[in-house]
Amino acid sequence: MDLRIQENCENIDWNIIRDYLKLVGMGYHKPELHQKAFLNSFSVVFIFDHERLIGFGxxxxxxxxxxxxxxxxxxxxxxxxxxxxxxxxxxxxRISNCNIMLYANLGREEFYAKLGFRLMKTAMAKYLRPEIMKEKGFIQ
Ligand SMILES: CC(C)(COP(=O)(O)OP(=O)(O)OC[C@H]1O[C@@H](n2cnc3c(N)ncnc32)[C@H](O)[C@@H]1OP(=O)(O)O)[C@@H](O)C(=O)NCCC(=O)NCCS
Known part of the structure; x- marks a missing residue:
């Protein structure tokens, strides 16, 4: 592998971001909305192998x-x-001074546990489409 790590949004193809999110079964939107989300984020990471985007967060x-x-x-x-x-x-x-939350896709809890995350006991969420999130098993 010839990995390159990029921590800004320069030259990112937002169609690919949408396609990859869809590919792995995560929530996805119009490419412009992903662009807005990443541009407005505090920290972004894109990983390339031989200049092919292979992951991000x-x-x-x-x-x-x-x-x-x-x-x-x-x-x-x-x-x-x-x-x-x-x-x-x-x-x-980049956020080492912070308390950090996330919601793991079902089945990914162990991945985050290995990075030091623990299950929250009182997490509450107000989703835009709660019925779908309930169906997916994220909320009661
Ligand atoms: C979850 C995801 C980001 C993990 O990426 P990855 O590159 O496969 O993970 P890594 O190889 O860095 O794994 C790090 C550790 O977590 C473990 N791990 C990774 N995925 C795991 C899983 N699904 N279940 C249990 N353990 C897992 C690895 O075995 C490894 O353990 P080790 O350090 O003891 O060897 C990737 O599988 C993915 O993109 N999945 C689809 C999208 C998704 O669910 N994203 C997370 C949203 S919450």
Whole structure:
């Protein structure tokens, strides 16, 4: 692998971001909306192998003491090779002064547990489409 880590949004093809989110079964939107989300994020990480985008992630934060991680993706053929850890650890470096929340896709809890995350007992969420999130098993 010839990995390159990019921590800004320069020259990102937002259609690919949408396609990868869709590919791995995560929530996806119009490319312009992903562009807005990443541009407005506190920390962004994109990983390339030989200049092909293979994974990404981002965090929002107040820059002081609270942060949340979203949209962590490694494309299937590159999974289980340490790329997800690399992305998340790089994001964590920029928010090391913060309490950090995220909601894990079902089945990914162990991945985040290995990075030091613990299950929350009182997390509450107000989703735009609660019936779908209930169906997916995110809320009661
Ligand atoms: C979850 C995801 C980002 C993990 O990326 P990855 O590159 O495969 O993970 P890594 O190879 O860096 O794994 C780091 C550690 O977590 C473990 N791990 C990774 N995925 C796991 C899973 N689904 N279940 C349990 N453990 C997992 C690895 O075995 C590894 O353990 P080790 O350090 O003891 O060897 C990737 O599988 C993915 O993009 N999945 C689809 C999208 C998704 O669910 N994203 C998370 C949204 S919450």
């Amino acid at each position: 981002r965090a929002i934060s107040d820059g002081a003491y609270q942060a949340a991680i979203y949209d962590v993706v490694v494309i299937p053929e590159y999974q289980k090779q340490g790329i997800g850890r690399l992305i998340t650890e790089r994001i964590l470096q």
